[in-house]
Amino acid sequence: MKRTLAAAVMTAALVVTATGCGGDDGKKSGSSDGAQELKGQTVTVAAVWTGAEEANFRKVLKAFSDKTGAKVEYTSTGDKFPTVVGAKAEGGNPPDVGMAPQVGVVQEFAQKGWLQPLSKNVSDAVDANYAPVWKKYGTVDGTYYGLYVKVNDKSTVWYSPQAFADAGVEPPTTYEDMLKAGQAISDSGLAGFSVAGQDGWTLTDWFENIYLSQAGAENYDKLAKHEIKWTDPTVVKALTSLGKLFEEDGLIAGGAKGALGTPYPGSVADVFGDKPKAGMVYEGDFVGAEIKGTLKKTVGEDAKLFPFPAVDGGKAPFVGGGDAAVVFKKAKNPAAAMKLVEFLASEEAGTIWAGGGGFLSPNKAVPSSAYPDDISRDLGASLIKAGDTARFDMSDQAPAAFGGPSNNGEWKILQDFLRSPGDVKGTAKKLEAAAAAAYKD
Incomplete structure (x- = not known):
C-alpha cells in the first residue's frame, strides 16, 4: 500500500458517521423524487482514508445518505486494511462495503469466498464510462468484484519552475531529454533530481514507468504475473535506462549514498523546501499534498509537474494505484451495500469527490470542471486519455514477499542497484530469483 505509506496516514482506527437526512435533502442531492428508499437502514464502510481524504469521502457518503435515507458508518483502518478487514471477514463480521487498496487484496478476498459479485447496474455503468482495464483489475476468475472508484497517477514528475528557469530548460517529453534537463540543472548549481x-x-515506481513505456503494456502485464522472467531482455533494457539516471555524476542529490539516506518526504523537501538541493523529484500526484501540507508552498506556482516522459519511442506511461469498492458476502445489509456501490459508480458521486481535490476518477462522465484546479484537471484528463493503456502499479500486484518491503524482494534489490548501477544483468538475476521464490509460494 505504497500510496498510504507515502501520505504517512498511519493512524488508529476511528469511526465517523454520515447520517441520512429527510426528503427535501434527497431532492437537493439529485434524487428525482426525493424518495428515501433506504430510510432506516445502515451501511458500514471501511477504507484506508484519514484526514482530508476521509473528509472528501464523507461528502460522497452524505450525498448517498441524502439521496436514499440510509445511514452510513465509516471506519478508517489506516494502512492496515488487509489485516483489519481480512480478520473481520474471516470471523464472519465484515463491513458491508470495503475499499480495497490493492489489486492483490481484491483477488485474495475473492478467492477466499468473502466477496459478492457486483450488480449488473455497476457492471453496465463501468462498461459505459470506464476504460476496460479498470474492470479487468476488479475481476477475479471471470467474476466482477471490485469497482475502481479512486485512482492515483504515479506517472508525474514535479519540478521547481525557478530551477528550470535558471538552467534554461523546458519540461521534457522524452526520457533522454529529461536526463539532459537534469544535467543542465546540475550544471547550474543544483542536482537534477532528488x-x-x-x-x-x-525505485519500483521508477522502474515501472520506464518499463511500461519502453516494453509496452502487453509485456508489463506478463511481467506483473511473472509470465516472463526478470532476466528477459526487456527487463535488462529497462534497468539499463534506469541506470543512466543512477550512474551519472551530479545528477542525483547526494549521489547514491545521499539518495539511500533520503526518505520520500525528504525528496520532496529537497526540491521545494527552503534550501533546495535539486530541481526535480519523481513520484505520484500525492506529491502535491506534501508540497501544500508540509512545505506550505503553492502548487502551480512554486511547484509544477509534467507527465513521466516516453522512453525510447514508446508511449508516455500511466502507472496508477487505486481503491476498489467491494461488497462482502456476509454483509449485514447486502442490498443497501450494493446500492452504495452503484452510487459510487455514478457521475454524481465522482463529481462530488473530485471537487474536494486529491482525487482522480476513472469515470469519463465526470466533467473536468469538477476538479478544483488546473493541475487536478490535467491529471484527470491524463487518466482518461490513458484509457486502456493505463496500468496498475506492478509491485502492488506482486506477492508481498517480492513486491513489498522484504529484505530479499524488489525494494531491496533496486536499492542495491542504485548503489551499484553498473551490474544490470546481475540485478536482473537477483530479481528473477526473488520473484521465482515469491510467486512459487
Missing part, C-alpha cells in the same frame, strides 16, 4: 532511495517503493 531520489527517495531510502524508501524502496519509489
Whole structure:
C-alpha cells in the first residue's frame, strides 16, 4: 500500500458517521423524487482514508445518505486494511462495503469466498464510462468484484519552475531529454533530481514507468504475473535506462549514498523546501499534498509537474494505484451495500469527490470542471486519455514477499542497484530469483 505509506496516514482506527437526512435533502442531492428508499437502514464502510481524504469521502457518503435515507458508518483502518478487514471477514463480521487498496487484496478476498459479485447496474455503468482495464483489475476468475472508484497517477514528475528557469530548460517529453534537463540543472548549481532511495517503493515506481513505456503494456502485464522472467531482455533494457539516471555524476542529490539516506518526504523537501538541493523529484500526484501540507508552498506556482516522459519511442506511461469498492458476502445489509456501490459508480458521486481535490476518477462522465484546479484537471484528463493503456502499479500486484518491503524482494534489490548501477544483468538475476521464490509460494 505504497500510496498510504507515502501520505504517512498511519493512524488508529476511528469511526465517523454520515447520517441520512429527510426528503427535501434527497431532492437537493439529485434524487428525482426525493424518495428515501433506504430510510432506516445502515451501511458500514471501511477504507484506508484519514484526514482530508476521509473528509472528501464523507461528502460522497452524505450525498448517498441524502439521496436514499440510509445511514452510513465509516471506519478508517489506516494502512492496515488487509489485516483489519481480512480478520473481520474471516470471523464472519465484515463491513458491508470495503475499499480495497490493492489489486492483490481484491483477488485474495475473492478467492477466499468473502466477496459478492457486483450488480449488473455497476457492471453496465463501468462498461459505459470506464476504460476496460479498470474492470479487468476488479475481476477475479471471470467474476466482477471490485469497482475502481479512486485512482492515483504515479506517472508525474514535479519540478521547481525557478530551477528550470535558471538552467534554461523546458519540461521534457522524452526520457533522454529529461536526463539532459537534469544535467543542465546540475550544471547550474543544483542536482537534477532528488531520489527517495531510502524508501524502496519509489525505485519500483521508477522502474515501472520506464518499463511500461519502453516494453509496452502487453509485456508489463506478463511481467506483473511473472509470465516472463526478470532476466528477459526487456527487463535488462529497462534497468539499463534506469541506470543512466543512477550512474551519472551530479545528477542525483547526494549521489547514491545521499539518495539511500533520503526518505520520500525528504525528496520532496529537497526540491521545494527552503534550501533546495535539486530541481526535480519523481513520484505520484500525492506529491502535491506534501508540497501544500508540509512545505506550505503553492502548487502551480512554486511547484509544477509534467507527465513521466516516453522512453525510447514508446508511449508516455500511466502507472496508477487505486481503491476498489467491494461488497462482502456476509454483509449485514447486502442490498443497501450494493446500492452504495452503484452510487459510487455514478457521475454524481465522482463529481462530488473530485471537487474536494486529491482525487482522480476513472469515470469519463465526470466533467473536468469538477476538479478544483488546473493541475487536478490535467491529471484527470491524463487518466482518461490513458484509457486502456493505463496500468496498475506492478509491485502492488506482486506477492508481498517480492513486491513489498522484504529484505530479499524488489525494494531491496533496486536499492542495491542504485548503489551499484553498473551490474544490470546481475540485478536482473537477483530479481528473477526473488520473484521465482515469491510467486512459487
